[in-house]
Each structure stands twice: as structure tokens, then as C-alpha cells.
Amino acid sequence: MPEPETRDQAGGSREPLAVALSGVTKRFGEVVAVDDITLEIGENRFYALLGPSGCGKTTTLRMIGGFEDPDSGSIRLHGEDVTGLKPYQRPVNTVFQSYALFPHLNIFENVAFGLRRKKVPSVEVTQRVREMLDLVQLVGMEKRKPGQLSGGQRQRVALARALINHPRVLLLDEPLGALDLKLRKEMQIELKRIQNEVGITFVHVTHDQEEAMTMADTIAVMNEGRIERLGGPTEIYEDPRSAFVAGFLGASNLMEGRIEGSGVALEDGSAISLPADRLAGYDAQVHIGVRPEKMSLTAPETVPAGVNSIGATVVDVSFIGVSTHYLLRTSWGADLVVVVQNLDDERHAAGSSVAATWQSQHTFVVS
């Protein structure tokens, strides 16, 4: 499968950078929340900072917004150094995790808040608020108080309140975290539509890898204050490069092996081929990984030529409906999970010997 090139920081790019962090570090007492991060976000991107809680993603976002000051490093917005500027001096707006709508103001005044502070004439305020409520489909709610809205509607108000100011960059701090699953799916599509429509760079913090992959065109996976992997959703899913990223973005089968020639030999001697550049920088011992859905099962004697394969025994079979999950055990005792689409009636019973096969480009190497 060809991988779309979505890296926005590739050298030679002429695009202006919406956000550029260089060498940014933030400590809270003894804890290093953000550890020497350098990050470049292009114009008009949907950018996701993805990671488990405590990985520093929210702190990074808050530093871009001006709510925290970095201990070292600099933050530039559109080439302008904003390090040390207060939030109200920065051309960015934030959609807060709990929405932070002003409970004493109605929806109209909530959305108009930023324009009022900028002393925009009242006629223009009315017009822009109407346009914005139209964009987020909340026309007719002007007179209500935030407490009278549903979670999804509050989310839209928070979005409108930030976007009406035409920020250079919109920061979203886990904006969908408080919504239920169905609404979350709807809002993911909605957010993507709005981003397309307004053409503003969105920086989106989330711990939900599916959410990040659905919406973002570039994802930075963070762990322990550092960026572990940066790239487009397909790219980082197909070639996560570290066990952490591989595990965070979904299930994967990791196996130990050693480099032999241009491939890797597993413990039972089976030779695994993989794209040559993925072995660059490694010597001797490596871990290789394959996503469960990339593997398919055949009888050991019908393995097609030109694919990687491992012999294994079926330990457990679970039928899920759209797919069947097989738990396999290799001859050296490693467990593999294989997810097979229910396209044909061929089933492999527990105890039978099978070969798990996959295309060489679906093999990745993790550190």
C-alpha cells in the first residue's frame, strides 16, 4: 500500500509554519512534563498530539496557548516569537476540555466574548455571531444559558466561541472527551468539516488513537514528555518504529529475531523479508512487528511464494462477527494474534497446524 506523504516538516518545504516549538522543556517540581520538544506544524493542518495521560501533550498545548511558560526553548507562531506572552496577547484560541463556557452569559454573549474584548462594533458582532452559530448549527439558541444545552451543543458553542476570533491556530484540549461514543463519532466528522471550511490550523490533544487517526492529517505520538513518532496516520500505523507507538496505535505481534542478510531470522530459523530501509541503524538483534489484521492463515503446505510465513498451532478461536480472532502459538512458544475477515468458510480449528503469512512491507521494526 502506498503511503501518503503527509509530513509537513520535510526539509525544503516553503509552507509558512503555523506553530514552531524549538527545544521546549517544562518542569513541574521534579517532574519533567515536556522534555526538549521540537515541533513544526504547517499552515492549515489538522494536527494531533496523541499519548497516554501524563505524556506531556496537554502541557505542550497549554504552552502554545500561553497558559504555561516553558522553562527553556522558544515558541513561534507564524514566525513570530510568542514565548512569554500572555494568553490574551496571542493570536490563538482554545477549546477547553470541560468547554469552560461562561455560565452567567447566554450563548450569544459567550460566542461574542472575544469580539467584545476587541471592541468590535456591535453590528459586526451580531453578524459574525450569527454566521458562527450557523457554522456550528446552533441558530436559535442565542438566548439560552450554557446550562440549558446538551453536551454536544456546549461543545459546539465552545468551538464557535474560539473560531469567531479567526485565530491563527485553534487549540483543542480533549474536546470530545466528555461526549458519549455516538456523539463523539459525529463530532469527529463535524470537526473535520469545520476545519476544512475555515482553513485554520487545528492542534488537537487526545488520548484516543482512533480519534486522532480519524481527524488528523499529522499525528505526533508523545510519551514521557517526548515525541516518539511523527507522521501521517497511515505512516505511523504501518511503521510505528517503537514498541510504545506500535502498542498505543493498536494491537501488534512483536517477535524477536536477528538480522541475516537483508532480512531477519526468527528463533525457529524462518527468514522474514522486509523493506530494507526499516533495518537502517540496527545491528544483530531486533524486534519485528506485524499488525494482526495484516496476517492471514493457510494450511502449512499451501503457503504461496513470496510472502513471509511462520508455522504455528491454533490455540484459541473466537468468532466476532465481522472477523475471527485466532490465538496462535509458535514452535518457540510465542503468542500471535491473527484477525481474519470472514470472507470464506475456511476455519482453522483449535489444535490444527497453520501458517501465518503476510506481505513483506507489513513487517516493521521496533526499538
Added chain:
Amino acid sequence: MTTESPAPPEVTPPGDMQTAGAAASKSKRKRVPYLLLLPGGLWLIMFYLIPMIQLAGVSLQEGSFEAGYEFTWAWRNYTDAFAAFGGHFVRSILYAGTATLLALLIGYPLAYGIAFRGGRYRNLLLILVLMPFLTPFLLRTLAWKVILADSGWVVGVLQSIGIIAENGRLLATGWAVVAGITYNFLAFMTLPIYVSLEKIDPSLIEAAQDLYSNPRTAFRKVTLPLSRAGIVAGTLLTLIPASGDFVNAQLLGNPRQLMIGNVIDSRFLRIVDYPTAAALSFTLMVAILLIVIPYVRAVGTEDLVA
């Protein structure tokens, strides 16, 4: 409650009594809220409404302690009392109003500091605010007599920086009374404001700053409106009892600073002129209501919470 809901088993009679039982339980349900109101209602009737009516009756009586009082619709009591003690009324409202304002000016920053900057010392600081209440009211006020004494350091400092004259004093002035009232009611101002500030989600202030408010505008547009309920509660809890206070004026003032509370106190207990005392009490109540009702209507709290 009009919805048909299953009756609790213990009130459901068996067999053909079913519908009658359901109706009975329905009316019983209707009565429950009133039954719950009963203890509080009885309390109010016994200790508030009946004494009030009694007081109103007394305020319209004529006579003397020796000869006995007689109910004669003596409206004159009111005009006479106001003619004689109008100055005390004005002074009471003035002192109580000034003290309320001072308590607000001290109490709001105090509550703000505890709520937003108190960190893990919040509870300790709150206890410190309440601490003076562990000593009796009278002792606390007497202590102010010492603090404001002519030879005390407060007077000394104020004299040396020229705020009061070389031979000036604080004790037995209106300021001493106002200071005493302010001090004695400070906690009533601070605590409600603290409660309303403490509830404010800090991300609301961040949101205001994110939307181009500098800290001062954020305070004016978000923090202050959201603490309005606390300010209203605090000012009422200070203004109302302070208007009727008589201890501070008695201990820290001189006869020229007596408040209406002192007059009522002496009319009731020393001169034993019940009708005048009752008429003064009623007038004070009406005066406070006339101040409080427009105030609450103007800054009203009803549309604060959605």
C-alpha cells in the same frame, strides 16, 4: 403529583379496595411535602409570626408600666418615636452601611486570596477567619477598646502620620463604632463570598484570558459576576444585623454615637417603655426592608444559575 404510580405495599388494602387504596395513597403523596414543611413552619409560627403580631400589638398600646398598657391603635407611638430618635435611625443605617462597605472591601480580597491563592492552606486560612468567633462577642469588642485606646499604638501611628490630630482620639468616635462592627461581622461577609468564589472553575478564567481579557477584565467580566450571589449574601448578613447592633456603640462609642439598637435596648429593659420600643423595632424592620428589597432586585441572583 398527578402521575399514577404504584402505591407502597403497606398502604394498599387487599382485593376490591384496590382503587380506593390507590386514591388514598395518591392524596397521601400530595400531603407529604406539607408534612415535611410542618416542623419548620411550626417553628416560624411559634417563634417568629406570633411574637411579631404580639410586638405589633404592643407598638400600638398606650399607658405606663405602673398603670398597665392598653391597646388603643396608638399610631402616635410611631410618629413620636421617629421624631425623638430619627437621628439614631440615620446614624444606625450610616454606621451599618459604612461597616458593610468596609467589610466588603476587606472580605472580598480575603476570600479571593483564600479561594484562589490558598492552595493547601485553604482550610487553615478559613479556620483563622472563624477563629475570633471562639471568643465571646463581648470580649472581642472589649479588646477593640484596648486596640483603639488613646495610649494605644494605633492612635500613636495615626497621629504620627497626621491622619488624626495630635490630641485626637479614636475611641468614642463614630469610626471606633464602625471599626468594631466591621470587625465583628467580617466573617459573615467573607464566608459567603468565599463559597461563591471557590465554586468558580479556574478554566473559566483561563477561557476569559484566552479570549483577550487581561487579568483585570477577566475579573470584571467573569469572576465578579460569578461571585455576585456571595456578595449579596455577605452584604445582607452584615447589613441587617449591624443595623440593629448595640454592643459596639455602647462599648466603643460615647452617647453621641448611640445607634437605634441602643435606644430599643434601653426602652425595653431600662425605661420599660414597651410601646415605643416596639414601634422603633418595627420602624427599623421596615427601614431595612426598604433598603434590602431594591438592592436584591437590582443585583438579584435569580438569573445567575441557569
